[in-house]
Amino acid sequence: MITGFLFRALDRKAILVALALMAIALLVPLSNLYLPASHPLHVPTHILSLSGKYLTYALLALALDLVWGYCGILSLGHGAFFALGGYAMGMYLMRQIGTRGVYGNPVLPDFMVFLNWKELPWYWYGFDQFWFAALMVVAVPGALAFVFGWFAFRSRVSGVYLSIITQALTYALLLAFFRNEMGFGGNNGLTDFKDILGYSVQARETRAALFAATAIALALAFVICSGIVNSRYGKVLVCVRDAESRTRFIGYRVEHIKLFAFVVSAMMAGIAGALYVPQVGIINPGEFAPANSIEVVIWTAVGGRGTLVGPIIGAIAVNGGKSYFTAAFPEFWLFALGALFVATTLFLPKGIVGLVSGGVARLRTGREADRIEETLQPEAGAAE
Amino acid sequence: MRLIILLSGLLALILAATMPVSADEAELRAVIAKFSEAKKFSQTEAVIEELQALGDTDAVPTLNALSDGLLQVRESDGAVFIIKGDGETVDLLDPLTREAAGTAPGADLRKVKVKNSIRRLIADVVSGLTLRARNSAVRLEAAETMFSRPDPAMIATLDGVIAEETDAGVKTAFMQARAAAVLQSDLPEADKLDAIALMRDRGGRDVLPILTAIGASTQSDAIRAASREAIASIEESMMFWDAGQNILYGVSLGSVLLLAAIGLAITFGVMGVINMAHGEMVMLGAYTTFVVQEFIRTSAPWAFDYSLAIALPLAFCVSGAAGLVMERGIIRFLYGRPLETLLATWGVSLILQQAVRTIFGPTNREVGNPSWMSGSFEVGELLITTNRLWIVVFSGVVFAILLLVLKRTRFGLQMRAVTQNRPMASSMGIATPWVDAFTFALGSGIAGIAGVALSQIDNVSPNLGQGYIIDSFMVVVFGGVGNLWGTLVGAMTLGIANKFLEPYAGAVLAKIFILVLIILFIQKRPRGLFALKGRSVEA
């Protein structure tokens, strides 16, 4: 049973991508740690951290693609799952600070001492244990996605309505996490982390290890997603995207199909968030901002939705562009991003991957390329 | 803030009341001029008492200015002025007429010194003067002021004016002011009980602290019981007023939401397009207002009160044109793909925001209220601010006009036809692409108008639109598409629910609560309160 799944998961493309990611996970940290700074192949630490961040974004985009690209659920709230995973990890990191905080309280994080809290709120219990925090990293986003999706899919909320309420969801969480009373550090969020699993988060070795962990997580996620989309379940996902009600009439429980994808996707987003936080050193409510979630959508679209490599390429390309632009022409980044949204939807509906594979196909046979162009994936909202 | 508005309102009233029948201006001026020689506090007090003896309410602005430290003497010639502004040079106003009387360097001016005891004296004198003013409105205001700052020393004065007073309303106000003073005094218990009864009849928020204080400080059981009972009775009626006030705030918020959402409802209803740049259309409208006001400030200051009337059509055109360009340039290529339209319009919204940020800067821009939109007034216990009131009226008018356009015009008919069955409408010879384009322009134009209104109550910044967009979505999703009444009901429900929750939960929690409620509501009615039904919707 599992072997069948794995067998389907590891098609040629998945093996290639997974191997490439594994190689990156190994070589980049090694080059950072052991090659002299003058060496042409040396990866400086700031590039390592930056790339580590991009890889978490790639994981987030991959998660979104599973629901949007394959199942047609345009979630405008995936940033919320990312942030929740991030907060779970942040809480662990906060508790690791111990007495090294400004107020030196062994149990309470600084912001709680500052707010005059006397006791740790119950929902902070257990976060001093890594295994518990790691569990929460997937459990909390998963549970939220489950509850939300259960209601939404059962009532057949779909299309733009669903997009809008996912946006409302992350917006509500944004407002909630801004409140000091919530006990998550309010405006400032969680920061000033010291250790992760006993190693200093600032240390070069830790950073390299975090990078490697992210690349490996991405590789695993890729293989799992590949298994999912190559299975019959994955094909049903596409059916739901293209003709939801038809899928029902041949006996599939569309709400369960969607719910499963949504929950898996939310958990992946949570993991991405958890890997993100120790690498950037902070998590604050800003991560819940609706604009962030929409940006994830554009990474996916630029790379090519409905493919598994697309979102990874898109996330890295767009964020690379962002880093470059915000340094070189800070004024223009939003213009560029806005134009990217417009241009991608108008001219590149299949993203970079579609462009490349279309080009390759055109080289092979003219006719086949035309066919690919003609049958752009229909949109979920329109197809039914 | 409110106090300042109240005080300036009071001043304006006093001025209006006294302007035509100035008793003996020369005499007043002669006394006021003596302030320039008053170097000691005792001398200043003497001058004030002289003014009191004249018994003319015209002296009130001078006295108030004195109390505020704004009455100053020009060193060069010893003339007395009320000053305005601060810094290197200040504006001089005539102490009696408050007309501009030139400017002077700050260094050339000397403040007429006052201390707290003098301020108290001034307050007494001012109230004594105004209590006998010829205009009953002034007397009423004076009574209110005395009520809010009760002073046992004034009881005798009040007794005097109560005996003289002929206007029943003013008389009641005087008696209430007296009652407030009595409660602070050490008069016998019977008097205080009478005073409490009076207070109880008066009711209102401002009575409660007085009664609470007396209940807490008194030795007498009778007084304590009476005040407790009065408080209970007042609170009961207050609850009623509070509910009214909440509804009022809610309606006001609701009309803001209605203005912001109604254009969105149109574009969403007709085209199934979620326009994420809708908020930016609102923002464009607000910036249009800003530009119009800037222009008026520099070239035609007298027209300031008409700035909104000028801005309205302009904002409609600016945002409408932006919408038209957007529809023709982008959206029409994406019909049938609502999710991609959503993304593309989000891109447009980013571009517009950044464009405005580049042109006008990232900070808030100042948009002024024309005089007819400033201020506030009270009805019973309800506080109504004029600008909010205008916005309620305005959104009602916009709504009505829109209804008429949709119901009575040919364009409206075509629009409804397209909403209900696009292929059918197009095969009936309706040029659906143009209906789409103009519907989009109309929706955006209305957003622009909303921007003019919002510029009056909110900060005009590049993020203005973002602040409203999610709420507007909620209104549309809640109300359902294809029916303007749904939008109206949606906006009002959300507005009022929000304001009712706020006192219990605080603004942020209330908002979260509403969002969660809508998310739950959507489960029950996935297409809103007033959903269109039928196969075309399912398709």
Add this chain to the structure above:
Amino acid sequence: MNERLTRSLLYLDGVSVSFDGFKAINELSLTVEPGEMRAIIGPNGAGKTTMMDIITGKTRPDTGTVLFEGSVDLTKHDEAAIAQLGIGRKFQKPTVFESHTVEDNLELALKRDHGIVATLFNSTSADQKTRIEEILDTIRLTHRRAERAADLSHGQKQWLEIGMLLAQDPKLLLVDEPVAGMTDAETVETAKLLRGIAGEKAVIVVEHDMTFIRDLDVKVTVLAEGSVLAEGSLDHVSADERVIESYLGR
């Protein structure tokens, strides 16, 4: 009555549904025996498709009884559950999964466990593969099995959809206008195909094409304004005054 109920595969009694006050189905009663083939004709808007919507759980009736196999109340189940009970449906407008291959379309429709775990982990067995081959053969699409369904012609899509119905292996097939857009030769073939299915499974066919109905040669129910106007052999109903009046014309 009771005996009719227990014997019948599908039993509709006094079913009504209205949309915004418009009665699309009005006191409709209909019984279909196991293995029976029934043709349903009627003017546009008679409520034929709506009747199928009711049977398959897409539309909930306002009043009335809808029973399957004498005991299962279909109004209490949703589309997926009804499909799993063994009611398959072909739509008036052909809908196949366009981005999947012809073969995948059939494979997805195959009758088997549709739960998450099964769809994720189970592979297609040899038996199931043979079944797909058979169906491909029946619907004459073997040579195009690896092509995307989007590339099929209109008629081929109709056939593929019928093939998907077969793959579902239902007890009752609801077929809405199967020959719309087909050539005469294809129409004859389709009639043959459907007749072949009947007997083993019950079939309800809605069609406007009278030659096709004649080819089927089964009991005909005429629907008009949401209720049954006449029932019997084609010759019997086409002699009925009211049927001529409202549907066939003179």
